[in-house]
Amino acid sequence: MRSLPQTIACILMGRMASLHELQTCYSVRDLYLMLDLIILQMENHARRLQATGMSPRA
Secondary structure, three states: OOOOOHHHHHHHHOOOOOHHHHHHOOOHHHHHHHHHHHHHHHHHHHHHHHHOOOOOOO
16 A cells, blocks of 8 residues: 655645645646645744644644
């Protein structure tokens, strides 16, 4: 069984694009821009949790 690179898996799990879209529509640059968006979303979520007194890892 072939495993996916972590970068592609993050995009798929973040529902930013499908595997077919990554293979046919998007460039490597697009992939990294999507990863940046996912990281920003996660950081914003962690900040919101901290602002409410909740731990981001809880």
